[in-house]
Amino acid sequence: MPTPVWITLLASLPLGGLFGIWAERLIADDRRIMNRPAATRREMCARVTVMAVIYAVLCAGLYLAVTAGWQTTEEVRPSAWGLVLRRSYHQVLIGLILVATVVDWDGYVVPDQITVGGTLLGLMGAFLGSEMQLVHLW
Numbered sequence: 001m002p003t004p005v006w007i008t009l010l011a012s013l014p015l016g017g018l019f020g021i022w023a024e025r026l027i028a029d030d031r032r033i034m035n036r037p038a039a040t041r042r043e044m045c046a047r048v049t050v051m052a053v054i055y056a057v058l059c060a061g062l063y064l065a066v067t068a069g070w071q072t073t074e075e076v077r078p079s080a081w082g083l084v085l086r087r088s089y090h091q092v093l094i095g096l097i098l099v100a101t102v103v104d105w106d107g108y109v110v111p112d113q114i115t116v117g118g119t120l121l122g123l124m125g126a127f128l129g130s131e132m133q134l135v136h137l138w
Contacts (some may be wrong), residue, residue, distance in 0.1 A: 011069075016051055016098075019055055022099055031106075047102065062110045067083075
């Protein structure tokens with residue numbers, strides 16, 4: 001029996017918060033380097049909260065797409081464990097994209113920690129995990 005989507009939402013909130021805290025650290029470093037004023041604690045908390053909620057909603061959408069069979073193809077039929085790995089892998093990639101977006105909105109810069117790490121993770125998943133791909137939307 002699949003996990004209810006609300007459990008996925010609640011379980012994704014802490015991880016979204018961690019991605020938000022990481023984004024705030026990157027933003028603080030960027031502001032310090034560019035001699036821009038630091039964000040207030042209220043701004044930082046609001047950004048982390050919004051990131052956590054957006055991340056949880058995106059992960060719930062991914063959960064629905066994978067669990068409901070919207071991403072099923074004849075070529076790729078992963079096992080139950082493969083579906084869990086696929087969802088976890090894509091949740092990390094969603095987090096990286098979200099962090100890159102928030103940092104880019106603030107300082108118009110995407111740090112190499114995100115681009116290089118995300119590229120390496122994406123390539124490793126593509127080469128090592130044959131069950132990781134999703135159906136193309138175009």
